[in-house]
Amino acid sequence: MTDPIRLHKELSAIWGTPGRWGRLSSVNHTVLGKRFMVVALTFFAIGGFLSMLIRAQLATPNSAFIGPEIYNQIFTMHGTVMMFLFAIPMFEGFVIYMLPKMLGARDMAFPRLTAYGFWCYLFGGSILIIALLVGAAPDSGWFMYTPLSSRPYTPGINADVWLLGLTFVEISAVTAAIEIFISILKMRAPGMSLARMPLIGWYMLVTSGMMIVGFPPLILGAILLELERAFDLPFFDPTRGGDPLLWQHLFWLFGHPEVYIIFLPAAGALSTIIPVFAQRTILGYRSIIAAIVAMGFLSFGLWVHHMFTVGIPHLALAFFSAASALVAVPTAIQIFAWIGTLASGRPRWDIPMLYVAGFFCVFVIGGLTGVMLAMVPFNTQAHDSYFVVAHLHYVLVGGFVFPMLAGIYHWMPHISGRQSLYRLSVPAFWLIFVGFNLTFFLMHLTGLMGMPRRISTYPSNWGWDWLNLLSSIGGFILTMGFCLVLADLVLQWRFGRRYRRDPWKAQTLEWATATPPAPYNFAALPRVDRRADMLEPAEIGPVLAGGTGYLGFVRDGEQETLGVDMFTGEPEHVIVLPRRTFLPLWTALATASVFLALLFRQYWLVPFGALLTLGMFLLWPRTLGRREDTGPVDIGMGEQVPFDVESKSNASVLANLAALIMNGTLFTSLLFGALFLLVIAPNWDGVAPMSLPLWAGVVAIVLAIAGAALSWLARSRNAAGGEAMPWLIGSAVAMAAATVLLVLLMTLVPDPTGHARNAVVFTLLGYGALHTALGALMSAHGGWRIMQGYVSTRRSTEMTLAWLWCFYAAAASLLSVAMATLLSAAA
Amino acid sequence: MSGVNQRALVLLVAGFTVWSVGFVALYALQALGCAYEWPQHRAILIGADVVSLLPLIWLAMMKPVREGEPATSLSVTALWANRAALASGVLVFLPVTFVSACI
Ligand code: HEM
Ligand SMILES: [Cu+2]
Numbered sequence: 024m025t026d027p028i029r030l031h032k033e034l035s036a037i038w039g040t041p042g043r044w045g046r047l048s049s050v051n052h053t054v055l056g057k058r059f060m061v062v063a064l065t066f067f068a069i070g071g072f073l074s075m076l077i078r079a080q081l082a083t084p085n086s087a088f089i090g091p092e093i094y095n096q097i098f099t100m101h102g103t104v105m106m107f108l109f110a111i112p113m114f115e116g117f118v119i120y121m122l123p124k125m126l127g128a129r130d131m132a133f134p135r136l137t138a139y140g141f142w143c144y145l146f147g148g149s150i151l152i153i154a155l156l157v158g159a160a161p162d163s164g165w166f167m168y169t170p171l172s173s174r175p176y177t178p179g180i181n182a183d184v185w186l187l188g189l190t191f192v193e194i195s196a197v198t199a200a201i202e203i204f205i206s207i208l209k210m211r212a213p214g215m216s217l218a219r220m221p222l223i224g225w226y227m228l229v230t231s232g233m234m235i236v237g238f239p240p241l242i243l244g245a246i247l248l249e250l251e252r253a254f255d256l257p258f259f260d261p262t263r264g265g266d267p268l269l270w271q272h273l274f275w276l277f278g279h280p281e282v283y284i285i286f287l288p289a290a291g292a293l294s295t296i297i298p299v300f301a302q303r304t305i306l307g308y309r310s311i312i313a314a315i316v317a318m319g320f321l322s323f324g325l326w327v328h329h330m331f332t333v334g335i336p337h338l339a340l341a342f343f344s345a346a347s348a349l350v351a352v353p354t355a356i357q358i359f360a361w362i363g364t365l366a367s368g369r370p371r372w373d374i375p376m377l378y379v380a381g382f383f384c385v386f387v388i389g390g391l392t393g394v395m396l397a398m399v400p401f402n403t404q405a406h407d408s409y410f411v412v413a414h415l416h417y418v419l420v421g422g423f424v425f426p427m428l429a430g431i432y433h434w435m436p437h438i439s440g441r442q443s444l445y446r447l448s449v450p451a452f453w454l455i456f457v458g459f460n461l462t463f464f465l466m467h468l469t470g471l472m473g474m475p476r477r478i479s480t481y482p483s484n485w486g487w488d489w490l491n492l493l494s495s496i497g498g499f500i501l502t503m504g505f506c507l508v509l510a511d512l513v514l515q516w517r518f519g520r521r522y523r524r525d526p527w528k529a530q531t532l533e534w535a536t537a538t539p540p541a542p543y544n545f546a547a548l549p550r551v552d553r554r555a556d557m558l559e560p561a562e563i564g565p566v567l568a569g570g571t572g573y574l575g576f577v578r579d580g581e582q583e584t585l586g587v588d589m590f591t592g593e594p595e596h597v598i599v600l601p602r603r604t605f606l607p608l609w610t611a612l613a614t615a616s617v618f619l620a621l622l623f624r625q626y627w628l629v630p631f632g633a634l635l636t637l638g639m640f641l642l643w644p645r646t647l648g649r650r651e652d653t654g655p656v657d658i659g660m661g662e663q664v665p666f667d668v669e670s671k672s673n674a675s676v677l678a679n680l681a682a683l684i685m686n687g688t689l690f691t692s693l694l695f696g697a698l699f700l701l702v703i704a705p706n707w708d709g710v711a712p713m714s715l716p717l718w719a720g721v722v723a724i725v726l727a728i729a730g731a732a733l734s735w736l737a738r739s740r741n742a743a744g745g746e747a748m749p750w751l752i753g754s755a756v757a758m759a760a761a762t763v764l765l766v767l768l769m770t771l772v773p774d775p776t777g778h779a780r781n782a783v784v785f786t787l788l789g790y791g792a793l794h795t796a797l798g799a800l801m802s803a804h805g806g807w808r809i810m811q812g813y814v815s816t817r818r819s820t821e822m823t824l825a826w827l828w829c830f831y832a833a834a835a836s837l838l839s840v841a842m843a844t845l846l847s848a849a850a
Numbered sequence: 851m852s853g854v855n856q857r858a859l860v861l862l863v864a865g866f867t868v869w870s871v872g873f874v875a876l877y878a879l880q881a882l883g884c885a886y887e888w889p890q891h892r893a894i895l896i897g898a899d900v901v902s903l904l905p906l907i908w909l910a911m912m913k914p915v916r917e918g919e920p921a922t923s924l925s926v927t928a929l930w931a932n933r934a935a936l937a938s939g940v941l942v943f944l945p946v947t948f949v950s951a952c953i
Contacts, residue, residue: 217855218923309923312862313930320866321938324873336952338880341945346873349938590855702885 027569030546033577038129038542040603048603050134051542055141056120057438062145063113069152070104073097075502078462082495084483094479095162096181100155102165106281107189108148110423114288115140115199117430118227120438122203124533125221127212127551129544129584132205132674133198134600135607135643140195140202142611147191150622154184161185164477166278167248169259169270174252183622186249191618193242200234201681203227208589209674212532213573214551215592221531221556222305225312226291229319230284235681237280237323239689244273247696247786253621256775256782258696264779266704268333269696275326276692282418283322287315289426290357293379295556296433297361299529300376301368304557307360314353321350331402340399347397351390358387373527374448378429381456382421389417392467407477410470416463428455428508435512436526440539441519447511454504461497465490525560534560535567547575547659548585551592573659585658586667586674594662596670601647610639641804648813648820669817676823683831690835693790697783697842701849710778713847715771720840723764724833727795730757731826731833734802738822741814747822751806754829758799761836765792768843784843791836798832801825854915854925861928865909865935872902872939876946884952895946903939910936 040049163172257263327343392414525534582600620628655663737750775785805825883891909932914925
């Protein structure tokens with residue numbers, strides 16, 4: 024029997040974060056999850072403050088409080104901050120903090136990536152806020168419609184701030200998505216098969232999957248619009264063969280799923296909290312999983328309902344209208360499951376339950392107005408009126424803010440180790456609930472009375488005065504409620520009662536950690552032998568703390584956790600996680616230099632910043648891996664598994680696969696954009712066919728395919744125990760040659776600023792060139808790792824990665840050259 | 851065991867993947883048909899509708915694998931998801947049979 028105190032000390036020494044400046048080197052998910060949440064809440068406060076300004080301006084007719092220019096910045100920033108800087112990062116933080124604890128792991132799959140994502144979020148968000156303070160914030164609305172946001176109509180840097188700042192922030196969403204996806208699949212407690220995961224695992228699996236395919240269209244759109252603004256490539260300019268509708272498609276392809284990306288984690292929190300307070304397990308576990316999957320897909324099939332009034336054929340309207348109405352069904356299934364759980368349990372009323380009840384009232388109303396808006400005739404009437412503002416806040420506040428507050432009251436004791444005092448919690452809830460409904464219910468009415476959104480003022484003779492004044496008063500009541508919550512939390516933090524373990528009698532694993540949790544979560548990992556939302560944390564907790572379980576010891580001073588079979592949850596390998604380091608911070612700063620150079624139009628600096636960033640990234644794997652084969656090692660409980668580097672389906676390979684899928688979605692969006700412009704955009708008649716030397720394209724493709732084949736050979740030679748080096752060098756050379764040819768082709772595209780067709784061809788070839796270059800880099804990196812002794816027959820991760828990227832590069836150059844050829848023939 | 855689980859996971863997303871592909875195909879055919887003024891536009895749309903419903907029907911009629919506790923629950927879930935996908939397919943694709951395609 025190990026001594027729990029000694030084990031705790033040993034593990035803390037390895038996993039802990041030092042004080043002072045050392046804190047900045049932290050890669051620990053508990054620390055970073057909290058940081059994400061604190062920063063997100065700060066942005067929430069900023070966004071809330073902006074909404075107060077909006078409501079102050081709109082409180083009375085003919086108001087001269089802030090004036091239209093500033094007003095445009097303020098509502099744009101309110102929407103942008105709430106959606107991108109508060110909602111998404113807030114749930115990212117929640118998941119980063121909670122997920123490993125709920126699934127029984129010691130950290131997320133890529134701790135340094137978590138840290139890098141956090142810095143990108145912080146820096147990108149700060150760019151936006153600083154722009155607001157100096158009066159250069161974006162002002163074309165949070166969906167940035169072109170041509171309003173194009174250079175001729177928004178000449179300053181306002182729109183660039185949005186495009187660049189948010190793309191910077193998006194890095195954190197993208198890295199978090201991959202990380203969450205892989206962590207759920209690979210890092211659960213032994214015995215936790217997929218069908219035993221707590222529901223929140225399923226919610227997050229689907230959410231992160233949605234992010235992997237949902238964010239790329241937005242990122243592509245932002246890149247294209249920034250290319251248009253910076254270099255005058257006319258993707259969205261109808262006079263030169265572009266089309267503003269392309270922006271709308273790309274934006275809403277992301278934008279609608281985004282709403283569900285925000286709602287699903289909140290629903291996951293509800294599915295975790297409700298059973299605890301109903302004192303029974305959730306009803307309809309399986310149908311909820313089916314409903315989440317259905318929602319994940321359906322929510323992609325309705326983006327055009329944001330574009331009902333742009334003039335599209337009836338058939339398309341019918342299509343998207345049906346899908347929009349349909350998505351209410353899986354939502355309803357979950358709501359009935361929650362109500363059923365409460366009805367058949369023995370509900371216990373406590374603060375989190377107040378917010379759950381608030382959620383039900385508010386969200387259901389939002390859902391109903393949503394179905395109304397999905398109907399085309401009604402939509403045409405209510406389009407861009409305050410009815411829409413009312414609907415979207417009922418959905419977003421009901422579907423995210425209320426569950427989040429329930430979650431905060433539910434899990435705050437986990438973070439702080441103290442329980443609520445309750446004095447302020449109840450009045451705070453009522454202020455929020457009443458204030459919210461007063462503010463937003465009336466907006467339905469102003470909307471129906473014809474008040475359009477995004478107006479900075481209105482005349483007094485249209486009968487909107489009283490409703491607007493009451494809305495504004497409601498808004499201030501709401502804010503007072505939030506201030507009380509804040510005070511309540513601070514008091515709880517300072518004076519709350521301490522408690523032993525699992526104060527709510529919850530049945531999920533996170534309550535089996537110490538509270539507040541130790542940096543390593545569990546001194547030993549449990550074996551789960553039933554559905555993981557039916558456990559007894561108060562009993563397993565002390566056992567695990569005593570070191571009984573898997574990995575209940577320290578080996579070589581390394582951060583170890585378990586990787587399991589994706590499906591069955593049987594232990595598969597020991598994952599050695601990288602220790603704390605300043606590298607993520609430096610890399611994020613290097614990345615920031617790229618974005619700042621772009622923002623201030625110092626384009627000559629960009630390549631230096633990009634190379635610096637790339638160089639930093641190449642430093643990351645330096646310390647990872649092993650120089651000798653070890654074979655299976657002890658993991659406790661009498662079992663043995665190998666280290667991750669010796670395992671075929673390890674997390675790095677899966678993560679690169681996910682990154683390639685994400686990248687592939689971006690590329691597909693680009694191909695879609697090219698086709699869209701070819702088929703739909705105006706001013707394509709009479710453009711002269713473009714003559715690019717076909718042979719160069721063909722040779723580039725052949726070289727890329729040869730590069731991919733060589734990297735495949737390298738991999739199989741290595742697997743057979745042979746020399747991989749010569750093949751890798753060949754692969755790198757072939758890929759580099761392909762890059763040169765593609766870049767040459769790019770230079771031959773006649774005047775990319777003249778017509779969208781030329782701009783698209785130019786971009787397609789650029790995409791191909793970038794990826795052959797990356798392929799070359801990955802092959803060369805594989806060779807470098809061989810030289811350093813990190814590769815063997817069994818340790819073959821680098822070989823697989825080189826092959827994956829080269830294969831992708833070959834496919835990408837094939838498709839991009841083919842599409843470029845198709846377009847150049849167009850006339 | 852892993853095999854059964856893996857199959858169930860694939861089945862869980864299969865139906866809606868087919869639905870998405872059908873959705874995109876129909877939307878693309880609608881746009882292309884209008885742009886290039888295909889004479890047989892309606893027939894092509896209905897054909898594509900039928901083609902995308904067939905695999906959905908097949909998936910919705912599959913028998914769930916009942917083998918071991920964890921495997922079973924996912925495989926029943928998968929069946930429900932696939933039936934939902936079929937229903938979504940029927941409802942959402944239905945307009946291609948009668949609504950005016952190009953105005
Ligand atoms: C705290 C209480 C809030 C108040 C009083 C408030 C108020 C408003 C108002 C009056 C507008 C209309 C601006 C216009 O169209 O002219 C607006 C827009 C918007 N709000 Fe809020 N809001 C609040 C919270 C939230 C939250 C929590 C979210 C999201 C998570 C959110 C997301 C949005 C979005 C996306 C827009 C659209 C902005 C645009 O049109 O570009 N709001 N809000
Ligand atoms: Cu939508």
